[in-house]
Amino acid sequence: MRDLQDRHNTTMLFISHDLRVVQFMCDEIGVMYLGEIVEQGPRERIYxxxxxxxxxxxxxxxxxxxxxxxxxxxxxxxxxxxxxxGCAFRTRCPYAFDRCVSEKPAMRDVGGGQKGACHLLDRAAVAA
Ligand code: SF4
Structure with missing residues (x-):
């Protein structure tokens, strides 16, 4: 598949639970939880x-x-x-707090092409 990507200069959507394969196969990664992307960005940033x-x-x-x-x-x-x-991950998240119960986190820019949907990435609210 990597050869095909290179040879045809094409984009593929690759879905897997195997993080080692994803790291090898993908330049851009989207991490899903309960059917929604919670983080996305370049491989180097995600890993x-x-x-x-x-x-x-x-x-x-x-x-x-x-x-x-x-x-x-x-x-x-x-x-x-x-x-x-609120946040679909809150029942398993070690950092969950009040806001996570009532408000679904928006996807926020983290820098370097990376984005994440977590209230802890809301710099304005964290600084307040
Ligand atoms: S918003 Fe962030 S801190 Fe809150 S439960 Fe979700 S992942 Fe955890």
């Missing part, structure tokens, strides 16, 4: 400086990655038929 707690936990739980460096995922993923209010 080198993940901004969203879900991405951080995914990378920490990957074989050979993290080793407890970042928060690990707790609990079960909620049903897609009963998505939690």
């Amino acid at each position: 080198g400086a993940p901004a969203h707690p879900y991405t951080q936990a995914l990378l920490a739980s990957a074989p050979g990655k993290g080793g407890g460096r970042r928060a690990r995922l707790q609990g079960e993923i909620p049903s897609a038929h009963a998505v939690p209010s």
